[in-house]
Amino acid sequence: MHLLKRMFLLLWLIILSLMLGSTFALAQEKGYPNLLKTKELVITRGYSKDALKCIECHAKKTPGIVESWRESRMAHAGVSCYDCHAVPKSSPMASQCEGVKGTKIFTSPMVSPKTCSKCHPKEVEQFSKSGHAKLASAPVVEKAKFKKLMYDLEGGKFAGVPENSKLRLAARQSGCQMCHGTEVKLNADKKPTDDSWPAGIGTRYPDGGIGNCVVCHNRHSFKISEARKPEACAKCHIGPDHPNIEIYYESNHGQLFLTEGEEWRWDSAPDTWEPGDYKAPTCAVCHMSGIGELATTHNVNERLKWDLVHPKSVVRSGERGDGEKGRQLMRKVCSNCHSSVHSNSHFAKLDRAVDLYNFYYDGASKMLAELKAKNLLKEDKWKDAFQELNYYLWHHTGRRARHGAAMAGPDYAHWHGFFQIFQIYKDMQDIFDYRIKNNKIEELSPVMSTGPY
């Protein structure tokens, strides 16, 4: 009997330890994937020997990347490291990592849209025509005014930072190029310099490709669901000069997204993602996605009427799209959920807000022109209160008012928009009157800040 009791106890202990063990294992399974486990990733199907070599080596060296890739659609379609990163030896970006040294394989850490277009030609063509490609990096790469801002002003030249100091790149590298993109420069080993890559959506690659698909389709899982969420756009469309994500969150569309977006369906196939999968649109729905009779587009300009970012708002034309057609297309988007009465009222609101802003802008421009004619402007506009105010009028407050009206965020249309516009305008009027009356520039100008955000 005693022996039986002992055996019973032992059995209990064994069962208990097994249960504990399995619970522990389960807990581990559910948590963040244990990367150590994937170090020994061995695949025996679907890829060439060269491709497998990349995957297996990188599973050890950079397991995070391979983890992301493993769950991606790319992996399911048999697209591996090799398909996007292998380049011909003659490519200006061709280099070799340790793993392929001595072989005929050349790779590049940079992947330009030229590579993406091999499988996604239509998407890249549409994207290339949009403001997200060449136009995006034009300021950083081409515009003298922007260069002065990045290197001389923000880069501190005026304050004494030496001409050849790398410090002068800091503002561009940490700010401007992160969103706009820049021209990638190469070291002697054909790897990108440590100041020109990675960069934002308009990145210009040495192979001639312009654009950066992974800004929205985060590498290396390239999830469609990520690009469809407003956060993908919010990387750049945020902040005092174009608070698009803030406006969206404030709008009814955004409120619904914040409240119940977790329950929506995010991964329907392209052009089949329709109302019902979601209850309110995200940025992607209105500006890009296939909805109703409209097909998916990667040209974000296509459904826009107004240019709302430049000093004066005009109907889009030329390289910025076809504004009248854009309005018609956007109306088609709205019509999936809204009556024409509702849409008419929304667009009347937007057009009125744009006209009002333009009215202020024209008035300010008139004053500016008169001061210029009478030589009553400082050469350095960042020390001239009138010119600084003029800048904030269009670049910050003006955009906030216009974008607030466009995407139904009243706080931005009003408090961060027209409420500040009228005050800036009054200050400009005062300075204007003073200078005209006294025929001189006031001795010390009040320096404008961006104001409450």
Add this chain to the structure above:
Amino acid sequence: MPKQKKQNRSLVLGLCIGSCLAIVLALVGAAQIHSTNKVKFCASCHEMQTFYKTWVEAGHGLAQKGAMKAKCVDCHLPEEGLLTYLGTKAKAGANDYIAHIIRKKVDWVAKREEREKYTYETGCKKCHKELVAPGIPIKAFLAHRTYELGETDKTCISCHHNVGHGDLLLALNNQQ
């Protein structure tokens, strides 16, 4: 002999000689077209050596075991009917001949950017008839379907740069 009869006879004779001459010329011409369509002929100009060597090694070339071979003219002449074919052949041939005679310098590296002007899709399609055939790798499926639906301006050549001459840029750079 009446004048009329003499004239008729010479006309018949003329026609006979003319026809014979035409047949001979046509045969010679056809033979010429045939012989000038050979890789050997194209490669007989020293300017073409790099292109010949790179072709041998590349996807359509002789060095590829089991692969379908494509001769120079299969890709570099349009398969859009006899007249276009012969017209293009005559024009391109004359152009190359003159360039050869006057020893014209050609910037081949830059010329690569005009590859779609000198390589004809119709040539590709003569062999590659089904672009979304069963068994096609899934990664090619997406692009080929977009192409078949006419949703892209890209041609075969815009994506498949290396099928004809491999890493041509590398070879051209090495040659310099």
